[in-house]
Amino acid sequence: MSVLLGSDTRVLVQGLGREGSFHAGRMKEYGTRVVGATKPGKGGTTQDGIPLFDTVARAVDATGANASIIFVPAAHARDALLEAIDAAVGLVIAITEGIPVRDMLTVTAALEGSASVLIGPNCPGAITPGECKMGIMPAENFSPGGIGFVSRSGTLTYEIADLLTKSGLGQSTCLGIGGDPVIGLPTPDAVRHLNEDDATEAIVIVGEIGGSAEERAAEYMRAFGKKPAVGFIAGRSAPAGKRMGHAGAIVSGSQGTADSKVRAFEEAGITVATAPSEIPQLVRDALRGRG
Amino acid sequence: MTVYSWLVRLSSARRRCAAPRRSDRAAGRRAILAEPLKLHEFQAKQVLARAGIPIPLGRVASTAGEVDAAVRALGSGPWVVKAQVHVGGRGKAGGIKLAKTPEEAQAHAESILGMDIKGLRVEKVYVERAATIAKELYLGITLDRDRRRPVVMLSTVGGMDIEEVAVTAPDRIARGWPSPLLGLLPFEARALCFDAGVPERQRDAVGEIAQKLYRSYESTDATLLEINPLFIQEDGSVMAGDAKLDVDDNALYRQPELASWREVAPDDAMEEKAREQGFSYVHLEGDVGIIGNGAGLVMGTLDAVRNAGGRAANFLDVGGGAKEEVVRAALEIVLANPRVRSVFINIFGGITRGDEVAKGILSVLDQAKPRVPLVIRLAGTEAEAGRQLLEGAPLVSRATMDEAAAEAVRLARESRA
Numbered sequence: 001m002s003v004l005l006g007s008d009t010r011v012l013v014q015g016l017g018r019e020g021s022f023h024a025g026r027m028k029e030y031g032t033r034v035v036g037a038t039k040p041g042k043g044g045t046t047q048d049g050i051p052l053f054d055t056v057a058r059a060v061d062a063t064g065a066n067a068s069i070i071f072v073p074a075a076h077a078r079d080a081l082l083e084a085i086d087a088a089v090g091l092v093i094a095i096t097e098g099i100p101v102r103d104m105l106t107v108t109a110a111l112e113g114s115a116s117v118l119i120g121p122n123c124p125g126a127i128t129p130g131e132c133k134m135g136i137m138p139a140e141n142f143s144p145g146g147i148g149f150v151s152r153s154g155t156l157t158y159e160i161a162d163l164l165t166k167s168g169l170g171q172s173t174c175l176g177i178g179g180d181p182v183i184g185l186p187t188p189d190a191v192r193h194l195n196e197d198d199a200t201e202a203i204v205i206v207g208e209i210g211g212s213a214e215e216r217a218a219e220y221m222r223a224f225g226k227k228p229a230v231g232f233i234a235g236r237s238a239p240a241g242k243r244m245g246h247a248g249a250i251v252s253g254s255q256g257t258a259d260s261k262v263r264a265f266e267e268a269g270i271t272v273a274t275a276p277s278e279i280p281q282l283v284r285d286a287l288r289g290r291g
Numbered sequence: 292m293t294v295y296s297w298l299v300r301l302s303s304a305r306r307r308c309a310a311p312r313r314s315d316r317a318a319g320r321r322a323i324l325a326e327p328l329k330l331h332e333f334q335a336k337q338v339l340a341r342a343g344i345p346i347p348l349g350r351v352a353s354t355a356g357e358v359d360a361a362v363r364a365l366g367s368g369p370w371v372v373k374a375q376v377h378v379g380g381r382g383k384a385g386g387i388k389l390a391k392t393p394e395e396a397q398a399h400a401e402s403i404l405g406m407d408i409k410g411l412r413v414e415k416v417y418v419e420r421a422a423t424i425a426k427e428l429y430l431g432i433t434l435d436r437d438r439r440r441p442v443v444m445l446s447t448v449g450g451m452d453i454e455e456v457a458v459t460a461p462d463r464i465a466r467g468w469p470s471p472l473l474g475l476l477p478f479e480a481r482a483l484c485f486d487a488g489v490p491e492r493q494r495d496a497v498g499e500i501a502q503k504l505y506r507s508y509e510s511t512d513a514t515l516l517e518i519n520p521l522f523i524q525e526d527g528s529v530m531a532g533d534a535k536l537d538v539d540d541n542a543l544y545r546q547p548e549l550a551s552w553r554e555v556a557p558d559d560a561m562e563e564k565a566r567e568q569g570f571s572y573v574h575l576e577g578d579v580g581i582i583g584n585g586a587g588l589v590m591g592t593l594d595a596v597r598n599a600g601g602r603a604a605n606f607l608d609v610g611g612g613a614k615e616e617v618v619r620a621a622l623e624i625v626l627a628n629p630r631v632r633s634v635f636i637n638i639f640g641g642i643t644r645g646d647e648v649a650k651g652i653l654s655v656l657d658q659a660k661p662r663v664p665l666v667i668r669l670a671g672t673e674a675e676a677g678r679q680l681l682e683g684a685p686l687v688s689r690a691t692m693d694e695a696a697a698e699a700v701r702l703a704r705e706s707r708a
Contacts, residue, residue, distance in 0.1 A: 100542035153587020234590035245586025
C-alpha cells in the first residue's frame, strides 16, 4: 500500500521536450512504468522508446495509463491539465512553473467532481520510494519506509528526505505539492491521504509562510489524526509584505505568519521543528511516544 | 526545482531582437520570479473606464505647467491633485490635495511633485475633478486561496483600509465567491448589495459595477482589483474614487499593454538588478548574506541563521539549475550590500550541480579576495566534485546547514568586533 502512486502506477508524459524527456528517462531508470507520451501529430511513433499518442484519451485507451506527469510550458499548461482531467486520469502531476493564477482557477474548478487528483503545479512531484517516482527529485535522497511526507517546497523536500534517509527513516510516500497560491492538492488534503494510508506510520508536514493551508491541516489532524506528526515551517524569520520567491510565500497583514502556523500545529499536538535537522529525532520521539 | 526552458523559449519568441542565451533565460525566469505588477491609480482607472465603470474626469501631469493645462481642460473645479506612487497612505503623507482655483492646483502640484512618500519620489500627479461625496463604499476582488476562487468584497464602510475593517468589523464586509467558470452572476451581485446594505437607490448601479469590475479582474489577469472608495455622489450617481490593480506576473506574457506600464521604483534598484539576472532577491536588515537554491530552502536558511543568533541580510534564490555565471552574479549582488559581513552559500543540488556552483564562486575569488568571509555548504548532485574544486580556496566549508549557519553568524560577529 502507498498513497496515490505505487508499483501499479502507469505513467503518461505530457510535454516530452528537453526537460520532459530527460526526466522521463530518469523515471524509467528508477523503475517507474512510463507507458506513453502525448505529442499531437506524432501518434503511432516512438521517442526514446516511449510510444507517442495524439491525445491523452487515446493514450489512456491504448496503454491503460492511470497517471500523467505534465511538463508542458506554462502558456499551454491549462489545456494539458484540462485534457488529462477530461480523460479521467487518476493522478495528474504538473511540474510546470509559472502558470497564471486565472488558468489554475479554471483547472481547480474542473477538478471538482472529477476522477482526478492533481499535484502541483510548480512542484518536484511525488515519489513512493522503491516503487514509483513521478517527478524531478534526485532519487538517491529517498528510501522506502514508513514516514509520509508532504512539502510545499522543492529543494527543502530533498534536504529533509536526505536527513530522514541518513538517519534510517525511510518514507512511504513523499508529496511535493508546490509553492503556488492555487494548487491541486493543498496541504490538508495531502495530509488526509497520508493519515488514511496503512503504510504510513508518521507524518512530516513541511509548510511555509503564506496562506492558511497549514492551519487547516492542523485542524484536520486535531479532529482525525491517527498517527504522530512533525511539522516544520520555512520562513519564520521572513518580514511581512515581502514575497519569498514562491508566489504563495508572502505574509500579508495577519495572514499566513509562521507564528500562526506553529501555534496551530502545537495546538493540534504536532511537534514543531525549528530546523530541518531536528526532524528525524522528533519523528523518532513521536513514534516512540505512540508506540 | 526549475523547469524554465520552455519559458525561455516563450520569452525569447516575444523579444523583438535576438539576445544572448543568458539574458533570454533571465527574462524567462523573471516572468516567474517577479513581484506582481502594481499599477498606478491613473492606469487602473483607465482599465475601469474601458470596462464602463464611471470615473472622474482626470489627466496625468508631471510638471506644474501640465497641471495648469490639465485643470483648464477638465473644466470647472474644485480639483484634486494626487501623487502617483506605489504606496498606500498617500493622503496622510500630504500627497493628495484639494484645489479650488487653478493657481492653487499649480501650487499643490509644485509641492507634491518631487515629494518623498515612504521613500518613493513622486514623479507624476493625477489631476481630477473633485467628486461631490455623499457616501463612500468599498468594492474589491482578490484571490481566496483556501476556496480556490476569487472573492468579491463589498462594504458600506468605505474609504479606509479594508484589512482594518476585516479585523474590527468583519460582518460589515459582504463577500461572494463566484465560480471562475461562470463569472459574477447578476444574482450574486444583487446578494452582495443586499448583504452590504447598499442604499436602494444605488443598488442596481453598484451591482452592475461589481459585474463589470469582475470582468476586468478576469481580463487583466488581476490578483487584486479594488475601488476604494467607491463614491455615492450627492446627485445619487456612483463613481470610482480611487482604484488599485495588481497583475499576476505569470500572466504578463499575455498582457502586453499592462506589462509595458511597469515602472521600476528607484529604491528597489538592487532587487531589480537581481531580477534582471533571473533570480529572486529580497533585501533584509541583517548582516549575513544568503545565497541558496529553491525558495523553501532559502527561507529555511534564513531561519537557520536566526536560530544561530544572527540575522540575514537578504533572501536570494538562484533557482534551479543555476550555472557558473548565475552564481557569480548572485555573489556579486550580495557582496554589493555594504552591511554584509559574511556570506552563507547553501546549495542542495537537484537540478543544480555542485561543480557549477563551485566554478561560479571560484570565478569571483580569482578576481579578488572577497571583503568578507564566505561559508559554503554543498550537498546533493555533484557536491563532492564541487567540494574538490573549492579545496584550498579562501572559504569555509561545512557539512550541514546548521553548522554552516553557525559559522557564518560567528564570522559576521567577528568582523563586526
